[in-house]
Amino acid sequence: MDVRMTYPVRVEGNLATGLSRWLWLVKWLLVIPHLVVLSFLWLGFFVLTVAAFFAILVTGRYPRAIFDFNVGVLRWSWRVQFYSYSALGTDAYPPFTLADVPAYPARLEIDYPERLSRGLVLVKWWLLAIPHYIIVGLFVGGGTWLLGYTDDRGFTWAAGGLVGILVLVAAIVLLFTGRYPKPVFDFVLGMDRWVLRVAAYAALMTDAYPPFRLDVGAHDPAGPVTEPSSPEHWQPANHRWTGGKxxxxxxxxxxxxxxxxxxxxGSTLLWADRAERDADGYLSASNSLSATGYAIATKDIELAGTATDWSGIQRLVGDVRVRATAADPATPVFIGVAPSAAAAGFLAGAQYATVTDWSSDRYVVHQGNRTLPAPETAGIWTAQASGGGTQTVVWPMRSGDWTVVVMNADGSPGVNVVTEIGATVPALDEIAWIVIGVGLVLLAGGVALIAVPVHRAAQRPVGAQPES
Structure with a gap:
């Protein structure tokens, strides 16, 4: 049987006559209200699709109320796309509704599947759809690559889809001639139709594999979107999803x-508390640092608060430990913690590096010609350690501005060390359980807010006829 006549996803878009030459220039602004609403609707779409996944896996059926909601989101999205930069096919502003609007020039219909494969639901949305994802990437972005250059990042890649490029071409022609090139429109509609078929398949709404065929033109070759013969035929199913639901x-x-x-x-914090502590009870991270100058220093660490504040902070953070090990085992290393003003005075006039991002080795290099003395003689350190091998400082954190400085113990230039920063975080277990508890409460509330309207939307209104 010809898939053209049987594919359950039908997409139509009728090109309007008398399109405005300039309105497309501001449609990006006009669709903002729709984009805001759709950003939330797609959150609902995602969560309900996950729920549908498990329902199909257990029962082999896509819950009808969820199906109607998700079709409505796709339908709403298609109207907005058709109005804006996926087609620019109409100047009629899209309606704010999940329901089908027969008078609107962009329409979408997906046949409800009575049964779906429990096995396919495990693989079709990721594995089986991969060839289509590649093609869709070419159509809507991610597959047509343009090489660009920026001063701060060098060469970089930017993506632009064929749909966007062709719609831009059509828009420019429209601006100067007042006519939308029909061949371009037909080709764009074919790509949009392909994308929506793949979206429905990936959202588990059909087991029918999308055809590898570009069906161009306004009308879907599988047949027109059903025109309801009377309001009673379509309103009950669509209008179950009221604004409140x-x-x-x-x-x-x-x-x-x-x-x-x-x-x-919370689970990650709990795992870290149980499995990632070292023998001394510290949670830590390490990184290699190097600089050609005399020292590597942190940015000012500003700590504020009263004694009462610090009792709570100490309970939260616990002991803070800084370690440094010279890359050359024969080179003694020095670690010192000092008030920022004193550290700045000690380093002034010498070449040294300030770490701006410890995790990614970013520095600000301060130039200078002054030679620094051995750091142990400076007399400015609140905490310090010096010698061969790994040196450790347990930092007595308290209010003030602080700087951590790492140097060669003899004050020579060329610092190359492996550093480690850690803390005991004694309250981590308690924090983890609080986060998990709040998550469970919110999850229960979220499930209730979803389940109640889905259940009500699945009920037929009194006196309504069963759906065909």
């Missing part, structure tokens, strides 16, 4: 996604 689902999706972040973060 949609708002509840979106709020639930936001809570659920926030909860998943908290649960993931």
């Amino acid at each position: 949609i708002t509840s689902v979106v709020a639930g999706a936001v809570l659920a996604l926030t909860a998943m972040g908290l649960l993931t973060g």
Whole structure:
């Protein structure tokens, strides 16, 4: 049987006559309200698709209420795309609704699948769809590459899709001639149709594999989007998703996604507390630092607060430990912690480096000709350690501006060390359980906010006829 007549995703877009020459220049501004709403609707789409995944895996069925919601989001998105820069096919402002609007020139319909494969749901959205993702990348971005150059980053890559390029060409022609090139429109609609078929397949809404075929033109070769013969035929299914239900689902999706972040973060903290401490109970990270000058220093570490504040901070952070090991075992190393003003005075006039980003080895190099003495003789250090091998300073954190300085113990230039910063963080276990607890509460609230409207949307209104 010809897939042209059977594919369950049908996409249409009728090119309007008399398009404004200039309106497309400001449509990016006009669609902002839609983009704001859709950003939240797509959160709901994502969460409900995950729920549908498990429902299909267990029952082999896509819950109808969730299906209607997700089709509505795709339909809404297609209208906005058709109005804006995926087609520029109409100047009629898109309606704010999940429902089908027969009078609008851009329409989308997806046949509801009575049964879906439990096995395919595990692989079709990522493995089986990979060839289509490559093609979709060419159409909408990520596959057509332009080489660019920037002064601060050198050569870099920027992506532009064929849809965007062709729509831009059509827009420029429209601006100067008042006509949208029909062949360009037909080709763009073919690419948009391909993208929406893949989106529906990846969202688990059909098991029918998208055809590798560019069906160009306004009308879908699988047949027209169904024109309802009477309002009673289509309003019950579409209008079950009222504004209140949609708002509840979106709020639930936001809570659920926030909860998943908290649960993931809390579990990570709990794992770090249990598995990542060293023999002395410290959680630490290390990095290699090197500089040609006399010292490597941190930026000013500004610590403020009263004694009462610091009792809480000490409970949270615990002991802070700084370690340094010279890359050359024969070179003794020095670590010192001093008030920032004293450290700046000690280093003034000499060449040294200030670390601006410890994790990525970024420095600001300070030039100078002064030779520094052996650092142990400076008399400015609140805490210090010096000698061969690994040197360790346990930092007595308290209010003030502080600088950590690493040097060769004899004050010679050329510092090359492996540094380690760690803390005991005694409250980490408690923090982890609090984060997990908050995540569980938010997850329960999010599930309730989603489940209740989905359940109500699945119920037929009193007196409504069963859906065909």
